[in-house]
Amino acid sequence: MKKLFIVLAMCGLTMGSMAQETTDPVQKYSVATNSFWSNWFIQVGADWNAFYSNEEHGQGLARSPFKSFRATPGFSLAIGKWFTPGLGLRTKFSGVWGRTVVDENKHSNKTWTLNENVLFNLSNMLYGYNPTRVWNFVPFVGAGINRNCDANCYSMNLSAGILNTFRVSKHVGINLELGWNFAESDFDGVSYSNIEGGRVWDSHDNKFYAEVGLTFNLGKATWDKTPDVDAIKALSQSQIDALNAQLNDANAENARLK
Structure with missing residues (x-):
């Protein structure tokens, strides 16, 4: 799991530096606030999930996110709004195939997650708004609920990650997202725990994911110069x-x- 954290951190640093390189200082300017109905967007994506449960703590299972007993594909739908060029909110649904990791056998279940995320477009916040910037670097944090349909239970979760958007046109973009859902211990449908002390994430169920998708900007997608x-x-x-x-x-x- 430490390797996953390191990979996420290195990706974040790399993406941040590339976002800076694509900034055109000539285009930077202050913007006026738009109406509530402006700057909405919809996202659709496909992802690859890796599940790490609290029940596997101490068993020495393989940590690779590509092992069949912990990995599964998924999809997501999201709708959001930018209130300023640097600050936005997003409601995201993701699912629906999950894993219960208690040993190296594959245990499947059906799950979905509904999260509310706060988005921080650091490219705009640090380097100024640029409507033609190719790459925007957007960390996010949030919280929400999980539903395990097979076990008929709900659990709360916290989320964090890095969203990167690549401009194709004014209304269409490609997004690459790396994220982490930190959930209660019964997210995978198993309520018992092997934890006696240990690290914080070992006492909870965790889902790491990598996602690629499309962003569709609705209506007025830019900001006017003040x-x-x-x-x-x-x-x-x-x-x-x-x-x-x-x-x-x-x-x-x-x-x-x-």
Whole structure:
């Protein structure tokens, strides 16, 4: 599991540096807040899940995320909204094939997860809003519920991960996501525990996933540049000065005629 954490961290650092390289400083500018109905998006994706249960603690099972007794494909649907270029919310449904990992035999079950995520677009927050940026680096955190349909039980979970979006057009993007769901110990349908002390994640059920999908931006998907107040004030003052000059000329002409 330590290797998985290291992989996620290295991917995050790499993606962050690449997001910085794709920033065009000419395009950076302050933006005005849009209406509530603007900047919504829908995501669809396919993922690969690896389950790590609290019941396997101390058994020395293989940790590879590709072992058949802990790995399974899945899919996801999500809808979200950006409230600013750097801050958004997303509601995400994912499922539906899971694993109960108690030994090296494959134990399948049906599960789904519904999470609410807070999204932080660090590319926009750190380097300025750029509507044509190719790569956006978006860490997220959240919480939600899991449902194990086979065991007929619910459990709570916390979530965290890295969402990376690649711009194809104004309304379409490709997304690559790496994530972690940290759930209660009965997420996999098994309520007993082998834990006596140990690390925090060993006492809970964990799901790590890698996902690729599409993002569809709905309606107004960009942000307008805020007016330059100083420029407007300068323009207004110059217009006032021009009117005063014209009035002074007219008064001088009237005085000459008299």
